Structure formats: C-alpha cells, structure tokens
Amino acid sequence: MHATDPRHKTLVKIPVGTNMTSQMISPRGHARPNLRENEETMECSLCLKNFTTPKLLPCFHTFCLRCLQEYVERNAHNQKFACPLCAFECVIPPGGGVDELQTNFYIKAAQTKLKIAANSPCEICNDGSRAERCCIECEQNLCANCSRSHLKMKSSRDHHLVSLTEKKNAGEGQVTSKTFCEKHKGDELGFYCRKCAIPICLRCKVTVHEQHTTEDLSDVASEIRVLLTDMLKCAQGVLPKFHGHLNDITYYNDHLEKEREKLKEEIVEQTKRLHATVDELSRKMVADVEDEYCVEMARLSTRRNMISDRTTSFSTQLHSANQVVCYGSDADIAWNRDSLAEQLQKMASLITPADMIHLKMDFIPSSDVTSAGVGDLIGALKKIRDPTENLKIEEFSSFSVDNSFKAINSVCPVDDGTAWIALGWTADAHLFYRHGVKIKTHVVSKTIDFIARDSESLIMSSNEQKSVGKPGPGFNLDDFATFPGYNPRGIAVTPDGDVLICLAQSAAFQDYRPNHKNKVVRLNSAGKMINEYGADGKLYMYPLRVAVNVNGDICVTDCRKLSVIIVKRSGEFKTEYSGQNDKDGKANFEPRGIACDARGHIFVADGATHAIHMLDHTGKFMRHVVTEDQGLFGPYSVAVDREDYLWIGCRDADTKVFKLNWT
Known part of the structure; x- marks a missing residue:
C-alpha cells in the first residue's frame, strides 16, 4: 500500500544505500550525521544470522520475517507486540499479519550487491553492456537503458533498482523506485498539496486539488529532510553516552582486578610478620575480600550486559533512522513527516542509565602488633558500599x-x-x-x-x-x-x-x-x-x-x-x-x-x-x-x-x- 492511502500513514518506505562512511551526503546534497561503519549490521538480532526477508518495524529495528513471525506468535497480545530490542509497541497489520510490514530494501540492496561480481554484464540486452543496476525483485542485472525501460513497464514500474557502480556523486547508492497515485494508477506522484498535506499526481493537482496551494514534491521533501536531519543529529547525541557508560564499566572492571590483588598482597605481607596463631584470621579476611569482590563482579557483569543490549538496540535503531531520513522516497518523507519526527524526538530524549555505584575497600594494617589483641594483630578491612542500585x-x-x-x-x-x-x-x-x-x-x-x-x-x-x-x-x-x-x-x-x-x-x-x-x-x-x-x-x-x-x-x-x-x-x-x-x-x-x-x-x-x-x-x-x-x-x-x-x-x-x- 502506497503512502497516498490515509489509513496507512504510519508505514515507512524503506530507503537504501551503499555502505555508510564517516561523512555521508544525502540525495539532495545535505550533509548527513556521522555514523561509524561498524554500527551497520547485516545480522538479525533474533537468529544471529544474515537477514532473510528483512522486515522493518516502526521503531527502525529490522528482523527476519520468519523470526518475527515466531516471536509475534509467542508474544503478541491484542494484535500488538513489543519490539524484541527496544520494547516499542508495534501494531500487527490487519489481514496479512507481520508479512505486511515494510520490507527493509536497504538491507536487501546490500545483500544483492554482495552477491554480484564486479563488471557483470546486462542480463536483458545481451550486447555486452555493463550492468549498472540490479532489480531487487527480479534479481536481474540491468544496464542504464534497460534500467529505464524496466521502470516504464507496467509489470515492473514499482520495482526497486540498486546501483552497482561505485561513485562519489551525491546520492550514489540510493535505490531507484517510483511511487504512483492510488487513484490514477499510471501517474507518478510529483506534487505536494499544502492544504491536504499529501503527495499528489498531476491529474489530482488539476482536478480535486485545483484550488489548493501545491508545490513540487521534491522541494517539499528537501525541506522536510532538513528538519529531520537536524532531529537525527540530536538523537545521535545520545549514543556516545551509552559508549561512555561501557567504557566506565571496562575501566572499573580493570580497577577491581588490580585493587583485589593489591588488597590480598597487603594482607598476606602483613600476616607474614605475625605469629602463626593469626593465620586463621588472615584466611577469613582474604575470604571476605574475595566474597565482596565476587558479588561486585557479578553485579558489574549484569550491568554491562544490560547497557550493552541497550547500546546495540539504540545503535541499530539510529542507523535505520538515518537511512529513512536520507534515502526515503520524497512521497514517503512528506507523508510520514509527523510520525518520523515523533519517533526521532523519542530517540533524542531517551534516558540513559544512571551512574554506576562503586564498592570501596581498604586494608588498614595494625599499627602496634605488640599491644594489640589477637583479633587485631593483622588489621582490619574497611568496606564502603554505596546504597544498592535502584x-x-x-x-x-x-x-x-x-x-x-x-x-x-x-x-x-x-x-x-x-x-x-x-x-x-x-x-x-x-x-x-x-x-x-x-x-x-x-x-x-x-x-x-x-x-x-x-x-x-x-x-x-x-x-x-x-x-x-x-x-x-x-x-x-x-x-x-x-x-x-x-x-x-x-x-x-x-x-x-x-x-x-x-x-x-x-x-x-x-x-x-x-x-x-x-x-x-x-x-x-x-x-x-x-x-x-x-x-x-x-x-x-x-x-x-x-x-x-x-x-x-x-x-x-x-x-x-x-x-x-x-x-x-x-x-x-x-x-x-x-x-x-x-x-x-x-x-x-x-x-x-x-x-x-x-x-x-x-x-x-x-x-x-x-x-x-x-x-x-x-x-x-x-x-x-x-x-x-x-x-x-x-x-x-x-x-x-x-x-x-x-x-x-x-x-x-x-x-x-x-x-x-x-x-
């Protein structure tokens, strides 16, 4: 269903592109926010395998169709289910179920390019012409002329063609596709009605919307892209906070290991200078150190896993959002402006975990072993543990x-x-x-x-x-x-x-x-x-x-x-x-x-x-x-x-x- 049907305003047409570099340019020439290449993923988070029929949820997370079907079958309630990564509540499309969710053509395009050898010939004209694009639906390599013909044919005019050439031109890598009017089946959407806030074709412009203010769809889409790009930059500012928390955990983990060994060494060195009767006290004190650090390391591990999962979820969500904003079709960007803006605002205002609570322990050797009682010969452990996590x-x-x-x-x-x-x-x-x-x-x-x-x-x-x-x-x-x-x-x-x-x-x-x-x-x-x-x-x-x-x-x-x-x-x-x-x-x-x-x-x-x-x-x-x-x-x-x-x-x-x- 195309975006001209008002009952389907929440559906998002998936944008696609080549592998993202540290500085990317949108199809209209706007600078795109930076994302690291290793934040891309070609694996489903449920099966941990390469995507098969990737489906995109409204929260920008993608899963295999079969994995999503099995997950929804176990967890759906009242025709809704929570995203497996971020728990965003998704509505199951009526009629066709999760199969009706939007296909992630960006991932499909990337998978297609990986399968095709360099300088492959066109599979249509057979005259030795170099293939410049590949149809995702037909899985055929096409030269420039055949690509244009393919999108003019009635049976394939709404197919998606991914570029096979590597260029530095702005917009390179975007999947070529056309969006047609639901009322006038053969007319492409090229205008935007300001009054009705919907994309329209030329015949709609001169009939139903004749008295309305209309503009070129590409101009309106460029305007919306600028707005959404700024919101995307705000959302991207959250990701470094997650990475910062993970770095803190790594540093604290190393600190715990060093401090544990340091405390044990101090305790052992002090006991060597004391009488054999204090050996049992030493053993108990070392055991207390091990006990406290064992518990602290277990808590540290669970916190690391929690923040790591949230970081992965937000990173993949942010990546898909970037593709939608930068590569979405003009019609879908215009049509879904409000829903996209709302989702990006939620991402930008996501609350990151609170600062981690630390265990502090010190060993205080006895200052006077001659007058100290047996229980005080070695010294004492000073333990400071802040209140437990909320x-x-x-x-x-x-x-x-x-x-x-x-x-x-x-x-x-x-x-x-x-x-x-x-x-x-x-x-x-x-x-x-x-x-x-x-x-x-x-x-x-x-x-x-x-x-x-x-x-x-x-x-x-x-x-x-x-x-x-x-x-x-x-x-x-x-x-x-x-x-x-x-x-x-x-x-x-x-x-x-x-x-x-x-x-x-x-x-x-x-x-x-x-x-x-x-x-x-x-x-x-x-x-x-x-x-x-x-x-x-x-x-x-x-x-x-x-x-x-x-x-x-x-x-x-x-x-x-x-x-x-x-x-x-x-x-x-x-x-x-x-x-x-x-x-x-x-x-x-x-x-x-x-x-x-x-x-x-x-x-x-x-x-x-x-x-x-x-x-x-x-x-x-x-x-x-x-x-x-x-x-x-x-x-x-x-x-x-x-x-x-x-x-x-x-x-x-x-x-x-x-x-x-x-x-």
Whole structure:
C-alpha cells in the first residue's frame, strides 16, 4: 500500500544505500550525521544470522520475517507486540499479519550487491553492456537503458533498482523506485498539496486539488529532510553516552582486578610478620575480600550486559533512522513527516542509565602488633558500599495453575521465558509461559516436591519415594540418588554442576523431633556424595529449600527454626536471618522458598507476612520487594530467571510474575 492511502500513514518506505562512511551526503546534497561503519549490521538480532526477508518495524529495528513471525506468535497480545530490542509497541497489520510490514530494501540492496561480481554484464540486452543496476525483485542485472525501460513497464514500474557502480556523486547508492497515485494508477506522484498535506499526481493537482496551494514534491521533501536531519543529529547525541557508560564499566572492571590483588598482597605481607596463631584470621579476611569482590563482579557483569543490549538496540535503531531520513522516497518523507519526527524526538530524549555505584575497600594494617589483641594483630578491612542500585518492581502477570487450593511447591524457570511448576505433592509437572499461558503438562511416575534444572535436564525430588530423579522416556523419573530414611525436599544446582539437596527424617516439618539429624548434602553430577552440611543435627532443624549465591554461599530456609541459614561452600557458618521485628519488637517470619539472582541478592518467600524479603549477600535485610498490598497471599516458592523476572508460587495454585527493573 502506497503512502497516498490515509489509513496507512504510519508505514515507512524503506530507503537504501551503499555502505555508510564517516561523512555521508544525502540525495539532495545535505550533509548527513556521522555514523561509524561498524554500527551497520547485516545480522538479525533474533537468529544471529544474515537477514532473510528483512522486515522493518516502526521503531527502525529490522528482523527476519520468519523470526518475527515466531516471536509475534509467542508474544503478541491484542494484535500488538513489543519490539524484541527496544520494547516499542508495534501494531500487527490487519489481514496479512507481520508479512505486511515494510520490507527493509536497504538491507536487501546490500545483500544483492554482495552477491554480484564486479563488471557483470546486462542480463536483458545481451550486447555486452555493463550492468549498472540490479532489480531487487527480479534479481536481474540491468544496464542504464534497460534500467529505464524496466521502470516504464507496467509489470515492473514499482520495482526497486540498486546501483552497482561505485561513485562519489551525491546520492550514489540510493535505490531507484517510483511511487504512483492510488487513484490514477499510471501517474507518478510529483506534487505536494499544502492544504491536504499529501503527495499528489498531476491529474489530482488539476482536478480535486485545483484550488489548493501545491508545490513540487521534491522541494517539499528537501525541506522536510532538513528538519529531520537536524532531529537525527540530536538523537545521535545520545549514543556516545551509552559508549561512555561501557567504557566506565571496562575501566572499573580493570580497577577491581588490580585493587583485589593489591588488597590480598597487603594482607598476606602483613600476616607474614605475625605469629602463626593469626593465620586463621588472615584466611577469613582474604575470604571476605574475595566474597565482596565476587558479588561486585557479578553485579558489574549484569550491568554491562544490560547497557550493552541497550547500546546495540539504540545503535541499530539510529542507523535505520538515518537511512529513512536520507534515502526515503520524497512521497514517503512528506507523508510520514509527523510520525518520523515523533519517533526521532523519542530517540533524542531517551534516558540513559544512571551512574554506576562503586564498592570501596581498604586494608588498614595494625599499627602496634605488640599491644594489640589477637583479633587485631593483622588489621582490619574497611568496606564502603554505596546504597544498592535502584530497583523498581512492576507486576507482569498473575495466573492460576489449576482450580485447586494446593500450594505451588516449586517454580523452575527455563531460558526461553517459561517455567516448570510443581503443585501440592502431585505427579504433575506443568510448563507455563511467564505471561500465564500453559504449554503442556507431564504426568511423572512419582509425586513431585521440587523441580530444579542442571545443564542437561530437569531434576526432581520425590518426598514420598525418598529419591531424586531425572525424567527419562515417557517422563518417568530415573533415579539420580536415593536416600533411605530421609525425605528429599529442596534442590539447587551449583554453577559447576554439583547438586545440593535438603534431607529431612520426617515428611513434614510438624513431625520434626529433637533427635532428628536433618542436613543438606552435596552430590556431583554423577550422584556421588561430596559433602554434608549439618550432619550432626546442630546446624539445621528442618531444611526445606536451598539456593546457591554468586559467591558460592549455600542459603537454606529452615521452616522449623524460622530462619534463613547461610554457610560458605566449605560449610563454615556465615550468618542467620530471622526476619524483621514488628512494632512490638517480635519477629513474625515463616520462610519457605528461596532464590538468588545474578547480583548476589537473596529472595525469601515469607508465609507469615505474605511478603518477599530481599537480603544482600551477607544476609542483611534490604527491603520487601512484594507485599500483601500488591495482592500477594501465602507465598510458598520463589525463583528469579535470567531476564530478571521474579516468579512467586502461592497457595491456592496462584502464580505471580514481577519484572525487576534495575537502574
């Protein structure tokens, strides 16, 4: 549909051109804003392969047709979908779906030129003439005469011809095409009606628009290009800010590495001058440095990924915008002036990430080892950590797994935006999209208490069967490990593939007895025992759920002790969290599910106050991220996926999903 149809004002005719250099000239001779060559991309951001049938969205991002169809099929809602890169809301064209979106002829032209050998002959006249253009639709090389004839033929007059010659003339590389009047099919649009603000043909000018003020379309398009070029320059001013943030992260990463080694060396050198009795103090202090920097590096990595993704999105968006402004047809530039200007204003006013928060640590050696106590012989670590990054929570979805009143025992996110859900000690494993659509249900051979995931498959605990297994053919559980006399509860898989399992001698925490020796065990990927935590029965009373933090800490909810117990990988006790005191100074805390994110935060489901607690990596309370005021009731399980979505499984088979937005 051409731009003369008023129902399609938001469609953009794609401009095309040769590879962009540091200084480019528009077809009308205006200087174009600078873009670096490496900001161009010929790969789809979804499949990471060369574009196949590239389609352009209104936000200037381009994707393969097939990739876009699959993405829209999974994510569309109310005939709309969010751009996979910038989340701009796009309307699905009625009738033909995403296939009706505008083809990105710039990318098609670039792909065409890469396939054609230099000095190729014309494929029409066969007289040895050198081909100067290639028709994108027909995939034929044409000389100058055949090119003109091609655009005069009725069957091919609206085709797009890309230049094959390399010249320095202004406008070189623009695809040649014509735009025709919808009313007078054979008449090319050449005028612009000021009153109606639309491109028109000559017959429209002397009939319907006879009394209106009209101008030459090319003059009006030049005027609009000047306006849009200035707006494009403003939008381009945002990109260096993203690059600046990435440079800051790189510098800070190097600084962290150097400072970590410096602190460790200072600590070790000081301890060499002290008695052997302080060796244990030295070890703990080094471990604290490693712990703090491990968490900081994890936070740095997640921030780098976030800003890198935003930078890539904005860069490709800016590149396509430049092509639209500089190479769009006169009719489409005039027709879409307002929509293009609005989009460029949004790009120019895009808010970049806030400045990064830094960790500061210093080692202060003891000044007088002769009079210092044993605990002060080495010195002290001074740690200054600014308040954590700002976190905004928004509810993404809320849905019921079924119509029962059972609690959701476990939520196990998968990388594609889905999660496996186990409900109330049944044999059913449900797979849901995060927006609440059920994909499938598998009936497992044994009742399920908890679902986790290693690098290859799911791993499930069966309290009733006293075993942990992995689904095989027919989704029957093949035993991974059995525990006679113990009931396996929560499971966690460590980054190196080990499996942590909570073991209790009673099926329910209400049946706990003082002589029970409940524990957490660590198995390797083959199911062989590596370590036991709390085997003497003194560390835990009833370990229910377990999670592993980025620094290797093992975090366990004990629903009998009513606390979260954190130990290091070695088993050394680190801290215990027992909730927040109410106004009367009493703690009201019933920990159930637990999860850790990539930044070192710990999330705990509290059934007593109907809230999700967020702790830092040291076990210190930071805030409630979701509460009863947000409709949360009876949270029993919690998980955080790789895209920072917080999944909460509640009583009455309800699931809530929240987006964690870090700035």
